Amino acid sequence: MVGRQDSEHEAQWAKWRSVADLYHAFFTGLILTVVSRRGTADAAEFVFRVFRRQQQERFLPGLVKLGLDHLPPAVAAARYHYLSNWIGGVHVEYMHETDRKAWIRYPPPRWIWRGTAICGVPGEVSRAMLRGWHANNGVALGNLNLGFVCTKQSVDGQDGLEGYYCEYDHPLELDARLVFARHLESPQFDPATAPALPVDSWPKPRLEKAYRNYAMEYVKTAAPVMVQVFGPEDAAYLLHLTGKLIGMQYFHEIAKSFAMGQGAAQGSAKDFVAFLRVLFESQDDVAEISASEGAFEVRQQSWKLMADVGDYHPACASVLTGLFEGLAAGCGRHIPVHLKPPVGGKAPFVWSIG
Incomplete structure (x- = not known):
């Protein structure tokens, strides 16, 4: 019985990881869509807003959840990035130098720029991520002496993104909270001394x-930011296009992990x-789900x-319409997917398939 339960748990976790892969791909793809359709400056502004919003919503509660809120500011900030990213499957390193200087690498x-995506990410976009989150941790902690020094960026051809939190002896002006020191390099990472979560x-x-949830929450943040930055019409287009492209690319990989076998790729609405x-x-x-004469109605409650x-806007639903159309196209040709206009743009959503 225990073995069966373990097997069921493993199957469930495999499905969760596939959902994470899908939303991870959507978020990375969304940034590339903005870079290619709107340009580097717009993409940098979008990334800045996404990461600043996440930082404001999650940093302080995350410190408490991870048991880091009692630590010196530089150490707390660096450990937060290490542990929170580790939970999400991100390869990250932490090196403690002093209570006023702690490194992350x-x-x-790179998780966020998966695979070949890294070749399409301008340095300005990566810097916007640091401006949005890392440079604002001191402000969030009420300690304007805390800043972030970036020593490497992988998108610039260096061997990773790295830098250190430093608590200075004086308050930092806005433009000094993120600075670059490319002539420096982080210490070696020692896994034996790295912080760990209580089991x-x-x-x-x-x-x-x-x-x-780590991957899904990037999309949760990005969709409303997209609407606020670019307006509902443009946001709906960019969200839908990205979803369709990612859905088409990832259907077979996700279906395999869902243990659906080859039948899911035979092109029927039923599959x-x-x-x-x-x-x-x-x-x-x-x-x-209900069926009638070869067509299906899916009522997503x-x-x-x-x-x-x-600040949810109906344009955010373009995430789903794009993904579902793309996933259907990956499943097989000519599987119609239609969303009936939802009341207020929110769930329940009623989909007609086939």
Whole structure:
């Protein structure tokens, strides 16, 4: 019985990881879509807004959740980046130098710029990420002496993104909270001295769900920011296009992890609806499915990802319309996917398939 339960858990976790891969790809793809369709300056502004919003919403609560809020500012900030990214499956290193100077390093391969995507990311976009989050940690902590010194950027051809938090003896002006020192290099990482999560409060099931949520929350942040920065019409186009491209590219990989076999790639609406059922379950959404004469109606009762977003706009639903159209195209040709206009642009969503 225990072995069966373990097998069921492993299967569930594999599905969660596939959902994480899908949303991870969507977020990376969205940045590339903005770079290629709107240019570097717009992409940098978008990335800055996404990471500043995440920093403002999650940094201080995250310090408490991870048990870091009692540490010196530089150490707390660096450890936060190490542990929170580690939970999400990001390869990251932490090196303590003093209580006023602590390093973090993201060695290759970079999680956020997955695979060949790194070749399409301008340095300005990567710097915007640092401006949005790393440079603002001192402000969030109420300590204007804390800044971030970046010594390497992987998108500039260096062997990773790295830098250190430094607590100075004086308050920093805005433009001094992020500076670059490319002539410096981080110390070597020693896994034996790295911080670790307490096992009793972070058991395997919690870690697996947190891994999934880490990637999904980037999309939760990015979609409303896209609307606020570019306006509903342009945002809807960019979100939909990205979703369709990513859905087409990732369907077969996701279907395989959903244990759907080759049948999911035979091009029928029935196969695609079966795939959607697993996808909804794997991202904690409730859906009711009915069939009539070869066509299906899928009533998506919830979109948990966006349920508590205060500035949600109906254009955000383009994430789903794009993804579902792309996933359907990956499943097979000529599988129509249509979303009936939702009331207020929010769930429940009623989809007609086939």
